[in-house]
Amino acid sequence: MLAELSPALIAHVQKAAKLLAAQQRICVLTGAGISAESGIPTFRDKQTGLWENYRAEDLATPNAFARDPELVWSWYQWRRQLVADKTPNPAHVALAQWQQSASNHQQLTLITQNVDDLHEQAGSTVTHLHGNLWRNRCSQCQAPYEDQAQGMSDSNIRFDESLLTCPHCDGYIRPDIVWFGESLPAQAWQTAEDAAAHCDVFISIGTSSLVYPAAGLAQLAKQNGAKIIEINPDPTPNTIVDITLAEKAGVVMPLLMKHMAELS
Structure with a gap:
């Protein structure tokens, strides 16, 4: 070298x-x-597969999650699968x-x-x-969703695209990631x-x-x-x-x- x-x-x-x-x-x-x-693909790389018609900048926002939480959650589960074996x-x-x-x-x-x-x-x-791709929190009360705070080394990790709800307030669970427009x-x-x-x-x-x-x-x-x-x-x-x-x-x-x- x-x-x-x-x-x-x-x-x-x-x-x-x-x-x-x-x-x-x-x-x-x-x-x-x-x-x-x-x-690991960079955030600016062109999306592939089912997501090739979406821009990352249009999915990683609070408004996108409020408008279609299942779409955004599915996208992050897909991103987690891309990263899991790296x-x-x-x-x-x-x-x-x-x-x-x-x-x-x-x-x-x-x-x-x-x-x-x-x-x-x-x-x-x-x-x-x-933020951390392998951690989640409630979109409403911000409480960490401990059951899903798993690293990629966890053999039990799941990539289920079904929405999860907070045990404290019933709000939808979101990735613990800083989205566009957030501090x-x-x-x-x-x-x-x-x-x-x-x-x-x-x-x-x-x-x-x-x-x-x-x-x-x-x-x-x-x-x-x-x-x-x-x-x-x-x-x-x-x-x-x-x-x-x-x-x-x-x-x-x-x-x-x-x-x-x-x-x-």
């Missing part, structure tokens, strides 16, 4: 490793790109190993825009900004803001850094003196980035960890 990488990229990885090895507080934001490397890739694994092995002088806070649980499967502790969960966002504002290095992985409010985290970090590293095969035109690693995260992250280990 190393033979396929350009000398310039390897030099940038070494530069990033040197920077990271010397810093204490690291904040990592992951987006759809890291999950796409595990075979497993962490080398980038997920490298991040988990880094977080678990971080010494006393280093703290790694992992934030994700993704709704899958591949970070958890790899062994990471992660804050979800956009990010307050506690998760506070964790992300605090980590970005106080980090020494902010790493953006597999995300365009153009969709707000998450895109504002890198700017917040920069304003508070942090260095910015972007890992993305298609880097975004962003003047605040200090080191760009233009390659897949599954390639870059293990190499980055290797060079950091050599410096410790």
